[in-house]
Amino acid sequence: MTLHPPASPKNVCEELLMEEKRYNAEHHILPSERAVADRLLARALEMTPAYEELHSKLHQHPHALKTFLGLVLTAAALWNPEKIAEARNARSELTKVNQQIAKQAAELAELLQQRSDLGNTSGFRTDTHYHVCDVIQASAQENHGFKYYVRERLEDLQRQFDLKYWPTLSDFAHELARDAATAVAQASDPLTAAATAASRASLADFFKALFVSIEENSARSYGLLPHGLQISDSTFAILVNCALDLDADSMVDSPYVKRLRQREREGAK
Structure with a gap:
């Protein structure tokens, strides 16, 4: 019997990404996430150290590695700098x-x-x-729930209490x-809040959204990622550089991520 060596962390992670791509393509959904997966796959050499760390810390936890990679795809698709700018404009x-x-x-x-x-x-x-109840009734003519469940009770109240009570x-x-x-x-979810909290837009907004997304999917929040998961600054830098397809002039490094995380910890005190 031929024994096959175990797949490398890179192969395991890339297979998960390709599996996600296939599923989305077959169901005609999330083309923006498929585009992010293509970026990660295209920059395989850069991604290899990140895959090794993620695999070492997550492969023993069921579905955790797939979940983490999925969060990166979703964050880069929905909370990239362009999308965050749109969210800020929508708030204004x-x-x-x-x-x-x-x-x-x-x-x-x-x-x-x-x-x-x-x-x-x-x-x-x-x-x-002239009566507020008349306006309610007229505006709800096409609302079948109102007609069958509310209208009669409202009419009873209107007959019971004359105009001075309304x-x-x-x-x-x-x-x-x-x-x-x-x-x-106000932001309606934690990711929007994190991504738009700063007074000035920057790449840090995306990191904040990604950090919150990971926290929201941790075991402490009943998610699939292990509680206390610690990902290195260098891996976060690699993930963001590749997921957002940053060029050489825009790429970040581990000291950048370290400073950002330090500011976040100090701000939370």
């Missing part, structure tokens, strides 16, 4: 939209109050909504204005 745009809503809702509130005053004093009126349409618009004016754009 959300703030601007809320400012516009606050301004226009306040103006609408004044107009609604003016219409109500004219209807009560001028001897003229228009056949328009906010006016102007009150409603004023609240929309107040709500938008005081709103603060």
Whole structure:
């Protein structure tokens, strides 16, 4: 019987990457992650020391090596500098939209109050909504859940309590204005928070997102990566250089990663 030597860490890791590529291609999903896998495979010589460290620390933990490599693919696809810039722009745009809503809702509130005053004093009126429940019902005409489960109860409440117990349409618009004016754009997940926390954009944003992604998938967070996993600065530098396909002028080294991690630890104190 012929005995085959065990596969090298490089071969093991590259097979996991190719397996991920095949699965995504067969299911027509995640083309951006396939592109990242191609970058890692194309820079095999640079990646070899990183593969050796990752394999030595993760191969004894079921699915941990595949999980870690998958996190690198996802982070480079979704949280690369271009995507992080888009996220920062979206945050700014959300703030601007809320400012516009606050301004226009306040103006609408004044107009609604003016219409109500004219209807009560001028001897003229228009056949328009005057009760907030009427607006709710009219706007929910295509909402089948509302029609079958909410409408009848709302009508009962409207009959039970007359107009003085309900906010006016102007009150409603004023609240929309107040709500938008005081709103603060906040990240909806830890990766977005990490990647956009700094006041100025830099490559460090991507590292922060990758660090958080690893922490979110650790055993402490009920993930598949072993608790207390320590990856060297040099391996992180290699992973980011290759996953983002950085050229010689943009590449980072282990001292860069060491300084970044030190700043992160000091900031967390």
